[in-house]
Amino acid sequence: MKIKAIAFDAYGTLLDVFSVGTLAETMFPGKGAAIATTWRDKQIDYTRLRSMSDKFADFWQVTGDALDYACEAHGVVLSEGARRALMDAYEVLTAFPENRVALSRLQESGIPMAVLTNGSTGMIGAALRASGLDGFFDHVLSADSVQVFKTAPEVYQLGPEAFGCAVSEILFVSSNCWDICGATWFGYHTIWLNRYVQPMERLGVEPNARGRSLTDVADYVLG
């Protein structure tokens, strides 16, 4: 199997969203982890519900809506300042520590790379700049351009269109197992980065490969 290009999911895969939960904990001691979990769950729920009913709103809007829900669900009052600080945290996420070395190895091999994300164009651009990763990617592909979220086929189609090759020749990388399932169904060659040692989703589909970090992606592609 010759990999001709690589498409990376962003949130949780390239960018560590853990810091958002830490900030929530400093604001709401004892409830930060629960709020962060509900926030993330609702963020994903809302992308799917809006996609299924053709009611797109961009990821920034969806992320804010999910935060509002999470705070109400856990009985905390979110001031305007706290809301802004938590949302701003999404624009200055840190990259996982192994990223720069792994992405450099891949870039030096000449393989084209893209980010393929549900994030809005503004959010992902800011986050890649803040984390110092923006120089590695030939394409930054956002759900914005098709007005629907992963795992809708329209979003995954952005990869083969941008790279100009068959989807089966593109390696799709994500730490989100549901994203890997959607991409595998769509036809990508896939590697699931199981960063948090979670069970495989039971959807009757398996990734082509598994790893734990971006180092495993570089090793897999460069042999």
Next chain:
Amino acid sequence: MKIKAIAFDAYGTLLDVFSVGTLAETMFPGKGAAIATTWRDKQIDYTRLRSMSDKFADFWQVTGDALDYACEAHGVVLSEGARRALMDAYEVLTAFPENRVALSRLQESGIPMAVLTNGSTGMIGAALRASGLDGFFDHVLSADSVQVFKTAPEVYQLGPEAFGCAVSEILFVSSNCWDICGATWFGYHTIWLNRYVQPMERLGVEPNARGRSLTDVADYVLG
């Protein structure tokens, strides 16, 4: 607003799924509630992921897959017998206590009623018979017939097709807020039964009415 027909969601709305969690707790003391929560969350996740990628499998399959995930996620080994018992519990759910009186009042008024569910034809038929509710409904409409799950428009379209009236003339009843949002987007007149006092989903859409039980539905329709 003249309501010409009523469509009810089944699981959580007509049928109490709480007993499934109780059974899980007797099998896995201390972990039953967590397993039941993950089971339900994954069940819903899988309906959406399969719908978005056009990979339908019926609700019985999805429910079993979600159970397997939940058990692995919480570190318990599910024997074949325990699995069968938990799945069987879905076919013998109890109706909420107010249902028979409320549905009788509505039936006596002559308004046609339907169940509109993600449940497979077999599951919902068995559950309605076991709970003694099967005599109340003119139609039992399952996602099976369109091979996609709520909140996909194809499922909601089953209501106006069955009743032969405009969707805006049909009252849609659900305790699942996401289901209410999807139905409202689709054009139903909606009442959200907030049985568990949860926050409203932040999706930019509101139900036409709110209640806590089927009694509120009968009061709303019959004035």
